[in-house]
Amino acid sequence: MVADITLKSISKKFKNNTALANINLTVRDKEFFVIFGPAGAGKTTLLNVIAGLYLPEYGNLYLNGVYFNYVEPEDRNIAMVFEDYALYPHFTVFENIASPLKSPKYKESKAVIEKEVTRVARILKIDHLLERNISELSNGQRQRVGLGRALVRTPNVFLMDEPITHLDAKLRHQMRAELKEMQKNLDTTTIYVTHDYLEALSLGDEIAILNEGKIEQIGTPDDIYFYPHNEFVASSFGEPEINFFDALVTDDKQLSIFEEAKIQDIPDIVKNKLDTSARSIRVGIRPKDIKYSFVKENDYSVECSVYSFEPLGAKAVLTVEKNGNQIRLVVPSILQMDMDQHVYIELDINKAMFFGPEKINLFSKFLKDAKGEVIWQS
Amino acid sequence: MKKKMIAILQNIALLLYAFYAIFPLVWLLILSFKHDSDMFNTTFIFTPTLENYRALFSDGEYIGYFLDNIIVSFGAIALSIVVGVPAAYALARFDFKGRDGIAFTFLSFRFAPEILVVLPLFLLYQELGLYDTYVGLIWVFQVLSLPLLIWILRGYFEDIPVEVENAARLDGYSWWQVFIKIVMPLIRPGLVASALLSLIFVWNNFTFSLLLAGQDVTTTTVAMLQYVASDTVHYGQMAGAVLIASLPIIILALSIQKHLVRGLSMGSVKG
Numbered sequence: 001m002v003a004d005i006t007l008k009s010i011s012k013k014f015k016n017n018t019a020l021a022n023i024n025l026t027v028r029d030k031e032f033f034v035i036f037g038p039a040g041a042g043k044t045t046l047l048n049v050i051a052g053l054y055l056p057e058y059g060n061l062y063l064n065g066v067y068f069n070y071v072e073p074e075d076r077n078i079a080m081v082f083e084d085y086a087l088y089p090h091f092t093v094f095e096n097i098a099s100p101l102k103s104p105k106y107k108e109s110k111a112v113i114e115k116e117v118t119r120v121a122r123i124l125k126i127d128h129l130l131e132r133n134i135s136e137l138s139n140g141q142r143q144r145v146g147l148g149r150a151l152v153r154t155p156n157v158f159l160m161d162e163p164i165t166h167l168d169a170k171l172r173h174q175m176r177a178e179l180k181e182m183q184k185n186l187d188t189t190t191i192y193v194t195h196d197y198l199e200a201l202s203l204g205d206e207i208a209i210l211n212e213g214k215i216e217q218i219g220t221p222d223d224i225y226f227y228p229h230n231e232f233v234a235s236s237f238g239e240p241e242i243n244f245f246d247a248l249v250t251d252d253k254q255l256s257i258f259e260e261a262k263i264q265d266i267p268d269i270v271k272n273k274l275d276t277s278a279r280s281i282r283v284g285i286r287p288k289d290i291k292y293s294f295v296k297e298n299d300y301s302v303e304c305s306v307y308s309f310e311p312l313g314a315k316a317v318l319t320v321e322k323n324g325n326q327i328r329l330v331v332p333s334i335l336q337m338d339m340d341q342h343v344y345i346e347l348d349i350n351k352a353m354f355f356g357p358e359k360i361n362l363f364s365k366f367l368k369d370a371k372g373e374v375i376w377q378s
Numbered sequence: 379m380k381k382k383m384i385a386i387l388q389n390i391a392l393l394l395y396a397f398y399a400i401f402p403l404v405w406l407l408i409l410s411f412k413h414d415s416d417m418f419n420t421t422f423i424f425t426p427t428l429e430n431y432r433a434l435f436s437d438g439e440y441i442g443y444f445l446d447n448i449i450v451s452f453g454a455i456a457l458s459i460v461v462g463v464p465a466a467y468a469l470a471r472f473d474f475k476g477r478d479g480i481a482f483t484f485l486s487f488r489f490a491p492e493i494l495v496v497l498p499l500f501l502l503y504q505e506l507g508l509y510d511t512y513v514g515l516i517w518v519f520q521v522l523s524l525p526l527l528i529w530i531l532r533g534y535f536e537d538i539p540v541e542v543e544n545a546a547r548l549d550g551y552s553w554w555q556v557f558i559k560i561v562m563p564l565i566r567p568g569l570v571a572s573a574l575l576s577l578i579f580v581w582n583n584f585t586f587s588l589l590l591a592g593q594d595v596t597t598t599t600v601a602m603l604q605y606v607a608s609d610t611v612h613y614g615q616m617a618g619a620v621l622i623a624s625l626p627i628i629i630l631a632l633s634i635q636k637h638l639v640r641g642l643s644m645g646s647v648k649g
Contacts, residue, residue: 048544051544051548052547053544053547053548072547072552073544073547073548074547074548074549074550074551074552076548078548079548080544080545080548082541082544082545084539084541086539086541086542086544086545087542087545088542088545088546088560089542089564090563090564099546099549100549100550103549103550103551103555104550104551104552104555105550105551106549106550149545149549
C-alpha cells in the first residue's frame with residue numbers, strides 16, 4: 001500500500017487564533033516523519049487535520065495525489081494514537097484494542113480479532129492485562145493500550161501524538177527503540193508528533209519543526225542538527241541549549257566576541273560568503289564545542305567567571321559569565337568549581353554557526369551544495 | 379466502650395428519624411385497610427378490610443386513571459429523551475453563538491410557578507384543541523422534564539473527552555455509530571437518573587393535570603379528588619389510591635437505585 005501525503009498551504013484558525021499558517025509538506029511513502037515543536041505550536045492540530053477531525057480553512061490535502069479534504073475520518077484508513085490515550089472507559093483492554101477490527105469499516109472475523117489482539121498485546125507487553133478495565137491501568141499501560149488499538153490494523157498512515165511521553169524514562173527509551181523497529185517491520189508511513197528532541201532525532205527519517213503554527217524547517221535529523229535554518233531550530237535541538245552571542249565583524253574580517261577585539265579569525269568559507277556590509281552577527285556554538293582551561297593557553301582564550309556548576313552524573317553543565325553573556329559548556333563532573341572562580345574558555349569557531357540579525361542562519365541557503373565543504377559545522 | 383456507646387446512640391437517633399420519616403407511609407397503609415368507621419380511632423386496633431380496594435377496582439375507573447397517568451408521564455419522558463439527548467449533546471460539544479443563552483432558556487422553563495402559566499396555557503389549549511388530550515398533557519409535561527434532563531446530561535457529555543469520539547471515528551465508525559456505541563453507554567447513569575427524577579415530577583403533577591385535562595384524560599392525582607365528596611371524605615379509598623399510584627415510582631426507584639446514586643453524584647468518565 002502506497003501512502004504519500006501532501007499538504008498544500010494548509011491554514012487553520014480557531015476563532016481569531018491562527019493555529020496553522022500556510023503549512024506545506026510532503027510525507028513520502030513508508031517514511032517516519034516527525035513533527036517537532038514546543039507546546040502550543042499546532043502539532044496536534046496538524047495531526048487532526050490529516051486525520052480529518054478538523055477541516056482546514058484553507059489549503060488542500062492529498063493522499064497519493066488524490067484530494068481528500070472532505071473524506072470522513074472513518075473512510076481515510078488512518079490509525080491514530082492520542083496523547084491523552086482516548087480509550088473507551090466502558091470497554092476492557094481487549095475490547096479497546098479490538099475496536100477497529102469490530103467496526104463496520106475494518107471488520108474481521110472473531111478468530112482473526114482474537115489472534116491480532118493477542119499478537120499486538122504481546123508486543124506491547126500488556127497481554128496479561130487484556131481482561132482489565134481501563135480504570136485499573138496505570139498511565140503507561142493506558143498509553144500502550146492506545147498504541148495497541150492503532151497497531152492492530154494495517155492503515156495507510158499511523159498518526160502518533162506524543163505516544164510515549166507519559167511513560168517513565170526507562171520504558172520510554174525502550175519503547176523508542178521498539179517503535180523504530182516496529183515501523184521498519186510494518187513498513188507503513190508514520191507521522192509522529194513529539195516535543196522531545198531526542199525522540200525526533202532518533203526516530204525521524206525526516207523532521208518538520210513547527211513553531212507558532214509555522215514550519216521553521218523540514219529536513220533529515222542531520223540537516224536539522226548541523227544546518228539549522230534559524231536560531232529557533234538551533235536552540236530546540238541539543239541539551240544543554242546552544243549558546244548565542246552577539247559579535248562584530250571587524251574591518252579586516254575578524255570576529256569580535258564579548259567586546260574583545262579580534263578574538264578570532266573567521267573560517268575562510270565564512271569570510272568569502274560574508275556580506276561585507278553586515279557588521280553585527282550572531283554566533284551560535286554548542287556547549288560541547290567550547291573548551292575550558294584554568295590557565296590562559298593562547299590568544300584565543302577568554303577569561304570568564306563561573307556562574308553555576310550542575311553535575312549530571314559523568315558530565316556536568318558549567319555556566320560561565322562574560323560581559324553579561326552566560327555561556328554553557330559541558331565539562332567532566334569530577335572538576336571542582338567554585339562560584340566566581342576564573343576560568344578560560346576557547347570557542348571552536350570552526351564548529352560555530354552564524355546567524356543574521358533576523359536570526360536566520362546566514363549560510364543555510366548554501367548548505368545543500370556545501371555539505372562536506374562546510375567544515376565548521378561537521 | 380465509649381465508641382460502642384456512640385454507635386448505639388447513633389443507631390437510636392437513626393431509628394427515631396426513620397420512624398419519623400416512614401410514619402406517614404405506615405399511617406397511609408393502615409388507613410387503606412380500615413373501615414370508614416374505624417378511621418379516626420388512634421389506638422391502632424381495628425379489623426382489617428379490603429373493602430377500600432374492592433371499591434377502587436369495582437368499576438375499573440381507577441385502572442383507567444392509572445393508565446392515563448402512565449401514558450402521559452412515560453410519553454413526556456420519552457419525548458424529553460428524544461429531544462433532550464441531542465440538545466444536551468449540542469450544548470456540550472458545539473461552540474455556537476448564544477449557546478449559554480439557550481441553555482439558560484431551557485432552565486428558565488422551571489422558573490415560573492406552574493399556577494402562573496396555567497391560565498394562558500388553558501386558553502391556548504382551548505383554542506388549539508389540545509385541552510383534555512394526551513398530546514396536550516404530554517406536551518406540557520415535557521416542559522417540566524426536559525430542562526432537568528438537558529442540564530444533567532450536558533454535564534455528562536462534557537465529561538466525555540472529545541478525543542474518545544475522534545478515536546472511534548478513526549477506528550472506522552460513522553458519527554451515528556460512535557454516538558450509539560460509545561457515547562450513549564457513557565451517559566447512561568445520568569440518563570437513567572435524570573429520566574427517573576423527571577418521571578417523578580411529572581407523575582405527581584397536579585396543577586396541569588387538573589386544569590388542562592379532566593374528563594377524557596384523568597391522571598391519578600386528579601382522580602383522588604373524587605374521594606372527597608360533599609358530605610364525606612373516603613379516606614380509606616383515597617389512601618388505597620395513593621398507595622397504588624406511588625407503587626410504580628417506588629418500584630422503579632428501588633430497581634435502579636444503584637444508577638440513581640451514582641448518576642447524580644459523579645461524572646461518567648474518570649481518569
